[in-house]
Amino acid sequence: MKSYNQYCTVARALDVVGDRWVLLIVRELLTFGPSRYSDLKRGLPGIATNLLAERLKTMESDGLIEHRVAPAPVGSPVYELTDRGRALDDVLSALTRWGLPTMPSGPSANDAVQPQWTALFAGLTLHEGLAPDQRITLGIRTDGGAVRVALDPDGFAIERGLDDEVDVTLAGPDQLVGGVLAGLLTVREAKDLGLEINGGTALLADLVTSARTKVGDRG
C-alpha cells in the first residue's frame, strides 16, 4: 500500500499493517505459531493465493515474519512471527475487544466459522490474569469444530482438535463463548442462553474476572 507520508506513529504503523489481510495473517500465526502456506490459506478463507504469497513477502521484508524450511518430516517452508510481529498482540487484543459487541448472535449465511478465532480471544485476554504458577487448559467447541487452549502466565498455545483432557470445556455458539470469555455475560447467564460448560465453572468465572481486573477492566 502507498505510505501515508505522515510523521505519526499511527500512520506509520498503518503503513505496515494497514494492508488488507495483514492483520489476519498475524492472527493466524499468533494462534497456531509456525504455519505452512496451506495452513495459513485454510485459516484465511477468501484470500486469493497470489495475495497470500505477496503479503508474506512484504511482511517478511517489513520484519513481521520469517520463513525457514522445516526439518525432515515436513520439508516445506514454515512461516512464523518475529518478536516484532508478535508484539502486535496488543493491537489484535484491542481490535478483538472493540469488535466483540458488534458480533451478531450467529454467523450469517456466507460467513466462515472457525473455532480458533474464539480461542485466540481466550488466549489473548485470559492468560494475563493467571497466578505465577497457574496453568489451565480450556476446551472450546463451536459450530466450526473444536480446539484446545493451554494457558500459562506467560502466554498461551492453541491446538486444533480436542482429544485431550482439559480443565473446562465451553460448547455452544461462538457468541456465547466469546461473551463469557469477555465478561459480557456471566457464566450463569450464558448457561441459561444455551452454553454448555463442563468442568470447573467456578474456575472459569474466576479466570474471567481476574483477567478483567488485571488489564484495568477496559472494554
Added chain:
Amino acid sequence: MKSYNQYCTVARALDVVGDRWVLLIVRELLTFGPSRYSDLKRGLPGIATNLLAERLKTMESDGLIEHRVAPAPVGSPVYELTDRGRALDDVLSALTRWGLPTMPSGPSANDAVQPQWTALFAGLTLHEGLAPDQRITLGIRTDGGAVRVALDPDGFAIERGLDDEVDVTLAGPDQLVGGVLAGLLTVREAKDLGLEINGGTALLADLVTSARTKVGDRG
C-alpha cells in the same frame, strides 16, 4: 471495502475500520473533538476530498461518527465521534505503542509533520496515571507547530497553539518528545539529545512512570 465474511471479532472490526484513512480520521476526531470538514482535511494531508467525503458517510452509517450543523457563529456541519467511535482509543493506543519504535529520528523529506500527532500520544497514554483530582497541562512544540494538552484523570483535551500557561513544555524533535512520553528515554537522556524542557521536569518524569505502571508496563 469488501467484508472478510469471517465470523471473527478481528475480521469484523476490520470490516469497519480496515478501510484506508478510517483510523486516521478517528485519530483526528479523537485529538480535537468535533471538527469541520476543512479541519479534517488539513489534519489528513494526502487524502483526496472525495475519499474524505465518502469515508465520513460510511463511518456515520457504521455508527462511528455523527454530524450536525453547528449553531450560530459557525453554521457549517461538524463531525464528531460517537461513543462507539471513541471506544477505538484502545486500538489507536495499541497502534501508537507498536509504531513508536519504528519512527525514524526525524521525518523524511516528504513526510507531513503536525504536533497534534505527538500530543495525541501524550493524551492517550498519560492521563491514565493521574491521581483522582490531578490536572496537568502540557505544552508541545515541534517543527510542525505547537499544541496544548490538558490532562485530567478521565481524559484529555488538545488545542492548537500554545499561548496559554502550562505546567511543562517539551520542545524539540517529535522523536525525542515521543520517546520521553513513551518512557523509552529518560528526561535526562532526552535533554542530552537536545530536547528542551521548561517547567516541572520532575512532574513530567512522575507522569510518565505512573502512566507506565498504571497500564501494566507493556510496550
Added chain:
DNA sequence: CCGCATCCGGGGCGATACTG
C-alpha cells in the same frame, strides 16, 4: 498435492476540476 507465479476483469484509490 503443495507452493507459489501469471493473467485478467472490476473496484477502490488518488488527483484534479468544478459547483453552490
Added chain:
DNA sequence: CAGTATCGCCCCGGATGCGG
C-alpha cells in the same frame, strides 16, 4: 467552505498454470 463529478491507475480478487 463543503463537498460532488470525473477519470486514470493500481490493487484486489478469482481463475488458471506450472514446477517440485
